[in-house]
Amino acid sequence: MSDDRVTVTCDDCGLAETFDALGVARAFVEEHRTETGHDPTWELPSLASGVERAGDEAGVCGRPGCTDTGSPLYQGE
Template sequence: MDETRVAVRCDDCPFAATYDRLRDARTAVDDHESSTGHSVDWEIESLDAGVSRAGADAGVCGRPECANEDSPLVDPEPPDQES
């Protein structure tokens, strides 16, 4: 099973780190950019199998034909929006 691994690296200074949670990586990027003004690159090297499946089932590419209609993660009929 793959696990989540995100690499974060700054081109302007020696800052570099890896994280096992997307939220932690995003927080590190935001914190470093806001405190230094640097532009930080990050790369998702791998994702936990459950995260990958959820994305695939939901059709995250935005095309309805990509969604897995049998998945419990997909609600084919969104609830009515109240005005």
């Protein structure tokens, strides 16, 4: 995989796709979930540590265990 591509995989059906843009990959993941009920995963290119931390604090991943609700970046549920 190139460092600037997003890979989406689904263990339920063996799907494996790569995308040049995060937005397109995210839309594909949501469409696959809606159409199949599967829960695909994605591998993102590496981000600067500050970007990853800010995303975690803002709650962008959507998982309660990785969100800092005390951060000023937290966007709520």
